[in-house]
Amino acid sequence: xxxxxxxxxxxGAGRRMGGPDKPVLPVGGVPMRExxxxxxxDASPRILVGPGPAIIGVRLTREQPPxxxxxxxxxAGLALLDIEVPAVALLAADLPMLTxxxxxRLLDHLHSTGIDPLRSDRPASWPAPDAEAESTxxxxxxxxxxxxxxxxxxxxxxxxxxTLCGVWRPAAxxxxxxxxxxxxxxxxxxxxxxDLLAGxxxxxxxxxxxxxxxxFDCDTERDLRRAEEWTR
Numbered sequence: 001x002x003x004x005x006x007x008x009x010x011x012g013a014g015r016r017m018g019g020p021d022k023p024v025l026p027v028g029g030v031p032m033r034e035x036x037x038x039x040x041x042d043a044s045p046r047i048l049v050g051p052g053p054a055i056i057g058v059r060l061t062r063e064q065p066p067x068x069x070x071x072x073x074x075x076a077g078l079a080l081l082d083i084e085v086p087a088v089a090l091l092a093a094d095l096p097m098l099t100x101x102x103x104x105r106l107l108d109h110l111h112s113t114g115i116d117p118l119r120s121d122r123p124a125s126w127p128a129p130d131a132e133a134e135s136t137x138x139x140x141x142x143x144x145x146x147x148x149x150x151x152x153x154x155x156x157x158x159x160x161x162x163t164l165c166g167v168w169r170p171a172a173x174x175x176x177x178x179x180x181x182x183x184x185x186x187x188x189x190x191x192x193x194x195d196l197l198a199g200x201x202x203x204x205x206x207x208x209x210x211x212x213x214x215x216f217d218c219d220t221e222r223d224l225r226r227a228e229e230w231t232r
Contacts, residue, residue: 007077010050028231102214
């Protein structure tokens with residue numbers, strides 16, 4: 001697995017759960033944010049963007065203003081990411097089913113040859129997609145083929161990108177942040193994540209592994225109960 005860093009976004013208000021600090025709610029006796037951080041235990045650095053408290057071995061920061069939204073949180077995380085880090089996992093803090101395997105699959109697809117592995121004309125020496133995941137490439141023109149991907153994220157069954165369960169090239173994120181900031185007169189407060197990622201070349205990865213999807217998030221009490229059942 002290639003070297004990478006991780007930015008975990010933990011600043012959500014948890015309104016659908018009555019306003020608690022959702023990432024610290026336990027699943028299987030472990031706070032969700034710590035489960036996510038454990039899934040990227042081999043990342044360096046690991047950065048938590050949220051109110052804290054701090055965790056040993058994890059850099060803690062906060063978006064400005066606090067509660068300023070996901071793009072502001074990404075900006076805060078990138079500010080602490082060493083410039084030489086080649087990839088960064090960008091993750092929500094409420095993904096209790098995330099695993100190191102799931103993150104590793106994304107990294108493998110991000111750093112592959114840049115040729116869509118499902119194409120019939122791929123080199124014979126190039127391994128077929130593994131049993132856990134398949135991927136398709138989409139460029140700015142929507143054409144698969146020989147491309148360099150800016151990011152890789154899971155695609156759910158409805159065809160929606162799970163962008164907060166993905167890995168990205170930091171340089172691409174920084175450039176996108178600069179563009180969006182310029183468009184918004186320097187203020188990205190409240191900007192949706194889709195505006196930040198618009199125009200990036202993304203490899204969409206379909207998960208076929210055993211168990212729950214790694215992007216399963218806990219927005220409600222019912223979600224928490226389901227996650228608890230899966231961890232038993």
